[in-house]
Amino acid sequence: MNTKSVMLFLLMIIYLHGRSSANVGSHPVLSLAEAGDQVNVTCASDGWKPKPTLTWKNRPGNVLTNSTDLYKIDNAGFTSVRSWLLVFPSDSDLDWISCSVSSSDTKTTKEGRVLPLKPASVGLSAGWRAFVILLAINLFALTVIAILSIPKIRGHIFLKGPSSEGEVEEHTLLAGENGLLPNPDNNGHSETSVSEDETEDEIPETADKETNTEEEIPDWGKMLACKVAIKPDASTTSFLEVGKSQTRITCKSVTNEADFVHVLCKERIRSGRFYWEITALTEPPSAPKIGKSYECPTSWYIGVTNESAEKNKKVPLTPENGYRVLQYDKEKGYYVHDFSLTQILVRDRFSKLGVFLDCVKNKLSFFDCDKKSHLYTFYNVDPTEPLIPVLSPGDKLQHTIMVCEEQCINHDKPYA
Structure with a gap:
């Protein structure tokens, strides 16, 4: 075998080895989920090697860039990709969007399509609507006539009140004996005694239960007893400006999209329970004496991290990268950036965020302080390495958030 044949044989082996090391992944699977007035479209594909490229397009062929992509490589070197895209629902059966996953090594592209349609609405014609209204009126009239015509039914519904003051007093005493009414004090105020265990298990109602992702609503009084005013450390950032009172954080410059535009606080928390609040999330703080104009942020993130993650x-x-944060983006809404990109459904934007770190139960919870409703909880929060509060007003100039100092307990040094 001459030298030229040997070279061709070696090149053939190298080519076949390169072909065998590349793997084509699965066909993209698309799913839809409601996200307020928009639709959250998810695209998932597994088993790619090497790392593929994911692209969103609409029917005219325009590339959609406002997606969130997440790649994960397993121990065998295969890549799984997840991507989320928020779009407004369409009224047309032709306005589809596509998700394509491609490999540059195998020159292979796999595509999936979906129609982000509005939920089908059930409507009635004018004739049927009139029939339903007339039927409802007739049923109501018949019910009223029956109640007024039959004495027995009328006697059960329109109960007679007590005929004398003695009867009123008797009813009150009976209710008090059964524990149904509290006994009035000398000033006429009612006092009810509730055991400590009953207070611990009681779950207060909220005005908007749909914003809650957890059944347990905390005792706000006990939580406020742990309230502190965290102190941002200006030495930990070169892009944000920290006010002299260490309560205002403002974006002043950004040099690179890959930079971490946040500030660490001076606290180092290992144990105990701590609660803090961040405000100015929907309206800018007023600062007439400073002479500067501030803007409310269109994106931010707030939570905790540690020194290893910062390095x-x-x-x-x-959480895998050391950050447990709640994020907001004007286009995406409220969300937690884990592998599934959990969306936090909130009807209205809130102006104040509460953060409760419970090192006893290893939990980090976020709350809408305007409605006193729960937003999200991280579990298994390990304080072995000291936890550090982290704050970001986003990467837009003059965008500002504030640390709330009202009704805080005193603390003069970081927690160790």
Whole structure:
């Protein structure tokens, strides 16, 4: 075998080895979920090697860039990709969007399509609507006539009140004996005694239960007893400006989209329970004496991290990378950036966020202080390495958030 044949044989082996090391993943699977007035479209594909490229397009062929992509590589070197895209629902059966996953090594592209349609509405014609209204009126009239015509039914519904003051007093005493009414004090105020265990298990109602992702609503009085005014450390950021009172954080410059535009606080928390609040999330703080104009942020994130995560500075901001944060973006809404990109459904934007770190139960919870409703809880929060509050007003100039100092307990040094 001459030299040229040997070279061709070696090149053939190298080519076949390269072909065998590349793997084509699965066909993209698309799913839809409601997200307020928009639709959250998810695209998932697994088993790619090497890392593929994911692209969203609409029917005219325009590339949609406002997606969130997440790649994960397993121990065998295969890549799984997840992507989320918020779009407004369409009225047309032709306005589909596509998700394509492609590999540059195998020159292979796999595509999936979906119609982000509005939920089908059930409507009635004018004739049927009139019939339903007339039927309802007739049923109501018949019910009233029956109640007024039959004495027995009328006697059960229109109960007679007590005929004398003695009967009123008798009813009150009976209710008090059964524990149904509290006994009035000398000033006429009612006093009810509730055991400590009953208070601990009681779950107060909220005005908007749909914003809650957890059944347990905390005792706000006990939580406020742990309230502190965290102190941002200006030495930990070169992009944000920290006010002299250490309560205002403002974006002043950004040099690179890959930079972490946040500030760490001076607290180092290992144990106990701590609660803090961040405000100015929907309206800018007024500062007439300073002479500067501030703007409310269109994107922010707030939570805790640790020193190891800050040294590595890996994205995305997930618990695996050392960041447990709640994020807001004007286009995406409220969400937690874990592998599933959990959306937090909130009807209205809130102006104040509450953060409760419970090192006893290893939980970090976020609350809408305007409605006193629960938003999200991280579990298994390990304080072995000291936890550090982290704040970001986003990467837009003059965008500002504030640390709330009202009704805080005193603390003059970081927690260790």
